[in-house]
Amino acid sequence: MTLALFAQYVMNGAMLGMMYALVAVGFTLFFGVLDVIQFSHGDVLAAGAFLALGTWVALTKLGVVSPVLLLAAVVVVSALGTALLGAVFARTLVLPLKGAPQLNVLLVTLMMGTVLREAIRLFYPGGSQPQLFPALLPTTAYGVGGFHLRLDNAILLMAGALLIAATHFFITRTRIGLAIRAVAQDEETARTMGIDFRRIVLVTFGIGSALAAVAGVMDGLYYNEIFFGMGLLLGVIGFAAAIIGGLGNLYGAILGGFLFAALQTIGAVALPFASAYKDVFAFAVVIAIMAARPTGLIGERASERV
Amino acid sequence: MITARIARVALATSFVCAAAQAKDTVRIAFVGPLTGGNSAIGLGGRNSADLAVRLRNADAKSKYQYELVVLDDECKPDAGVQVATKAASDRGIAAGVTHYCSVVAMATVDTYHRFGLPTIVWGAVLPDITYKNDYKEIHRVNGTMINQNDTNAKFITERGYKKFAILHDTTDYGKGHDKYFTEFVKKYGGEVVADLGVGADQQDFTAELTQIQAAKPQVLYFGGLTPIGVRIRAQMDKLGLNAQFDGTSGIVSDDFIRGLGPLAEGVLAFREGGPAEKLPGGQFFLEKYKAQNYPNPPEAYGPFAYAAAVLLMDTIEKTGPDRKKIIAELAKVKGRDSIVGTITFDDHGQNTVPAITKYVVQDGKWVLWEESEYASGKRKLAGK
Numbered sequence: 001m002t003l004a005l006f007a008q009y010v011m012n013g014a015m016l017g018m019m020y021a022l023v024a025v026g027f028t029l030f031f032g033v034l035d036v037i038q039f040s041h042g043d044v045l046a047a048g049a050f051l052a053l054g055t056w057v058a059l060t061k062l063g064v065v066s067p068v069l070l071l072a073a074v075v076v077v078s079a080l081g082t083a084l085l086g087a088v089f090a091r092t093l094v095l096p097l098k099g100a101p102q103l104n105v106l107l108v109t110l111m112m113g114t115v116l117r118e119a120i121r122l123f124y125p126g127g128s129q130p131q132l133f134p135a136l137l138p139t140t141a142y143g144v145g146g147f148h149l150r151l152d153n154a155i156l157l158m159a160g161a162l163l164i165a166a167t168h169f170f171i172t173r174t175r176i177g178l179a180i181r182a183v184a185q186d187e188e189t190a191r192t193m194g195i196d197f198r199r200i201v202l203v204t205f206g207i208g209s210a211l212a213a214v215a216g217v218m219d220g221l222y223y224n225e226i227f228f229g230m231g232l233l234l235g236v237i238g239f240a241a242a243i244i245g246g247l248g249n250l251y252g253a254i255l256g257g258f259l260f261a262a263l264q265t266i267g268a269v270a271l272p273f274a275s276a277y278k279d280v281f282a283f284a285v286v287i288a289i290m291a292a293r294p295t296g297l298i299g300e301r302a303s304e305r306v
Numbered sequence: 307m308i309t310a311r312i313a314r315v316a317l318a319t320s321f322v323c324a325a326a327q328a329k330d331t332v333r334i335a336f337v338g339p340l341t342g343g344n345s346a347i348g349l350g351g352r353n354s355a356d357l358a359v360r361l362r363n364a365d366a367k368s369k370y371q372y373e374l375v376v377l378d379d380e381c382k383p384d385a386g387v388q389v390a391t392k393a394a395s396d397r398g399i400a401a402g403v404t405h406y407c408s409v410v411a412m413a414t415v416d417t418y419h420r421f422g423l424p425t426i427v428w429g430a431v432l433p434d435i436t437y438k439n440d441y442k443e444i445h446r447v448n449g450t451m452i453n454q455n456d457t458n459a460k461f462i463t464e465r466g467y468k469k470f471a472i473l474h475d476t477t478d479y480g481k482g483h484d485k486y487f488t489e490f491v492k493k494y495g496g497e498v499v500a501d502l503g504v505g506a507d508q509q510d511f512t513a514e515l516t517q518i519q520a521a522k523p524q525v526l527y528f529g530g531l532t533p534i535g536v537r538i539r540a541q542m543d544k545l546g547l548n549a550q551f552d553g554t555s556g557i558v559s560d561d562f563i564r565g566l567g568p569l570a571e572g573v574l575a576f577r578e579g580g581p582a583e584k585l586p587g588g589q590f591f592l593e594k595y596k597a598q599n600y601p602n603p604p605e606a607y608g609p610f611a612y613a614a615a616v617l618l619m620d621t622i623e624k625t626g627p628d629r630k631k632i633i634a635e636l637a638k639v640k641g642r643d644s645i646v647g648t649i650t651f652d653d654h655g656q657n658t659v660p661a662i663t664k665y666v667v668q669d670g671k672w673v674l675w676e677e678s679e680y681a682s683g684k685r686k687l688a689g690k
Binding site for chain 2 (some may be wrong): 012057141230275278
């Protein structure tokens with residue numbers, strides 16, 4: 001394998017890994033503050049992507065042509081709208097079930113995911129067909145040997161990295177972030193210190209969902225196509241990534257996301273059988289990792305949650 | 307007095323009934339993918355079958371009033387078996403125009419056989435559908451992928467291409483294309499430098515395409531259907547893979563072009579049967595189709611669905627809505643003219659159509675190769 005070819009594989013894998021990591025960070029945040037698994041997270045991502053597409057359609061109908069303006073509007077509307085959706089989920093479905101068995105929350109979010117997915121299919125015009133997602137980024141390409149880099153992919157990758165860094169900064173360096181970490185560590189004590197628990201939960205769900213929306217928009221921009229069921233596999237992969245990294249740990253989620261993408265790429269490239277089995281391979285390795293390190297690669301220590 | 311009036315009313319009523327029942331209603335099923343990624347073809351097929359029924363009902367000479375029962379197989383085997391069972395177990399349905407997707411058609415043959423429902427496949431191309439079993443119920447008006455890949459391999463090697471990469475989905479459909487194309491392309495002197503199977507609903511193909519790029523093929527042959535065909539062609543562009551895209555009948559749909567825009571330009575594909583506009587009655591079909599103002603075009607396989615429905619109704623006119631008699635009558639079909647060319651069923655109910663049509667995308671349309679600017683040399687295929 002030449003270096004250029006290797007670089008190409010790394011680039012492909014990094015793109016996938018970035019999307020998985022963004023989804024996994026959401027899972028880890030929710031689990032951190034509330035000990036719940038939000039199983040509709042993947043479908044929240046799909047909702048974000050469709051919200052973005054809807055915004056684009058509406059704006060182009062209104063005559064907006066500037067790609068920069070369109071892109072900014074699409075990302076902002078999608079992220080804010082989806083954050084609101086996530087907060088509403090938390091307020092109406094997750095918080096009222098606090099104290100109920102965890103299985104109930106799991107089931108409720110799982111069903112909510114189906115409701116959301118079917119709602120997109122039924123109510124978005126032509127929602128049962130894959131929808132074309134506009135290319136809003138410059139498509140200039142640079143080629144070195146066998147390595148082919150497109151400007152839009154590079155921008156997406158950079159934006160993803162910045163977003164993860166910003167989330168990290170927000171969690172570790174701001175007052176709300178401090179409050180989130182306090183709640184994650186010990187809810188009772190945090191409450192007695194005057195932290196508004198409800199508000200923190202809503203903010204966390206908002207942030208996690210907004211990250212998923214951005215992942216959805218990235219997915220759309222990268223593949224130029226979205227469909228109502230896109231969140232299904234992404235949700236499962238994001239969840240698996242959060243688990244192998246160590247659920248509740250931010251770095252773990254990121255590591256897990258990229259690791260899963262690497263496994264898929266290896267599964268497609270290095271294994272002798274059909275590349276259709278790459279997901280089988282990747283998930284099999286995940287099972288092996290879970291057997292070897294039940295608490296994830298970066299094991300959760302109570303003091304380092306979120 | 308009163309009895310006389312009642313008698314009169316009764317008489318009048320029976321007259322009304324008699325008028326309404328002048329023709330018995332015969333129900334025919336249409337099954338195809340009406341939702342999901344292949345729905346454009348399914349809707350085109352449904353409209354075409356519907357057109358055949360409407361035209362027949364408008365004909366005063368026909369013995370029966372026909373009703374089309376439309377069912378959605380979603381291009382998924384499980385959904386397909388469900389609706390096939392629904393249609394086949396309903397004794398009020400005389401026959402069926404069934405399936406575009408090979409995996410579904412393959413999954414449902416047993417059901418039709420068990421319930422004895424005569425069916426004519428209108429789009430699926432896997433040879434096994436007609437040839438694997440000796441089911442008298444199953445017929446097919448379109449050809450199989452064997453002829454299609456023979457023509458494809460011969461054509462593409464004659465253009466001077468030598469090195470081929472194959473990407474196919476891992477359903478029976480994709481594997482069939484892989485098998486026959488590999489066989490024929492080697493026969494015509496081509497070399498297969500990479501051959502990869504992918505999932506039928508996979509999203510990301512960058513790893514596979516990078517691998518293919520390393521093998522430096524001149525042509526990428528794709529054995530699969532429109533949805534992932536669109537993704538693969540789009541991702542080839544992202545990776546700067548400039549091989550000629552060579553597809554099968556599975557991508558001959560307007561959705562393929564809609565999904566890709568300018569990237570579809572120069573893509574090749576092959577389909578059994580002659581082009582509708584060139585065949586006897588084809589122009590008539592296209593005009594009538596237009597007159598009905600259906601919201602979607604007939605697509606590549608609409609004419610086959612139309613021809614299958616017409617053939618069924620012709621048969622029912624002779625035999626009546628008796629499933630066994632219909633099957634016996636269909637077995638005798640030889641040299642029958644239709645809008646997709648002559649139909650002759652062999653002992654497996656397979657139409658032995660010799661013609662394969664070659665297509666190339668030019669300016670956002672599937673154009674017959676012979677009429678394209680690629681054939682005249684004005685435009686060039688990739689790498690030429």
